[in-house]
Amino acid sequence: LGGGLDIVSGGELFRGLKAGVLPDRIVFSGVGKREDEILFALESRILMFNVESFEELERIDRCASKRGTVAPIALRVNPDVDPNTHPYISTGLKKNKFGLNKEAVVEAYRDAARRSHVRIVGISCHIGSQITQTAPFLEALGCIKGLIATLASYGITISYLDLGGGLGITYDQESPPHPREYGKAIVDRLGDVAVTLILEPGRVIVGNAGILVTRVLYTKQGDGKDFVIVDAAMNDLARPALYNAYHAIEPVVKNRRQNTVRADVVGPICESGDFLARDRRIPRVRAGDLLAVMSAGAYGFSMSSNYNSRPRAAEVMVREDDFHVIRARESYEDLIAGESIPDFLLSEKSAGWSSWQKED
DSSP: OOOOEEESSHHHHHHHHHTTOOGGGEEEOOSOOOHHHHHHHHHHTOSEEEEOSHHHHHHHHHHHHHHTSOEEEEEEBOOOOOOOSOGGGBOSSTTSSSSBOHHHHHHHHHHHHTOSSEEEEEEEOOOBSSBOOSHHHHHHHHHHHHHHHHHHHTTOOOOEEEEEEOBOOOSSSOOOOOHHHHHHHHHHHHTTOOOEEEEEOHHHHHGGGOOEEEEEEEEEEOSSOEEEEESOOTTTOOHHHHHOOOOOEEESSOOTTOOEEEEEEEOSSSSTTOEEEEEEEEEOOOTTOEEEEOSOSSSSGGGOOOGGGOOOOOEEEEETTEEEEEEOOOOHHHHHTTOOOOHHHHHHHHHHHHHHHHHO
């Protein structure tokens, strides 16, 4: 639909190209780009690399030289702005691993300007995710405007401003600004700075477009605590266990006369961190009922795993009263696809079995 991608791996570049995203709408971010990933991006002719360290700048320059080309780059500045979000998804504080501080980034730009196989085209900034107010974005933008002016004094022109993403959605009681309000605030603060804006509104697009459907297996009354045990788990939706994140839980089939109960909604995985909700007031359910875990469209399936050898769920796209399975449910056979046992272990196993038989 004309959108682009912010990627952080060669795999995301591969997926994006397969999905039909134009290379000149792809930006490669991330602190740990491997050489093969850089070469793949150069061959694909992406829009730019968001460079996050001096050593990465050197590596991209070397890779471009090896390919006889010039790599378009932006440098990612860490503006030390507190986004007031969960610490794991805060990315713009000086204690975070991302980007360069304001002083170092100017030095890095001057270094880049002297190199023959990189071309400066932009500046990048990303302060965090699930941000529910515009003030942190505007504070970061103020820092970047100052940097653009400083770079201009060294003869360095910035064409693209990648302001990152991070605009939040409503999971519970949050009241994030509408994208229209966010956009107006950014444009007003940018003023007459002549750049092309790049924005990464991933969660805003897909977060509330997806749900996780799970079936109740059992209910259990504990000592002062009730549990609803479902067939989905932390391997399917990691956000509650990882961030203590809130996801609303609703019955798929609503019954207005349904009583409510306060309970933990938990999965089958063998650790206490396996929960989808804690101490939550939900409709009273029984085995076989279906529950919808809301707002699972962002960082849902992409963060799922096969922990405890659990096959991953099917993905189903729904449009009005029509649906299509866009990713098949995994099978037990999928769990061992690609695995093999080395011959030396097979021979040791056979020898051990023979020895055990003789002793017996």
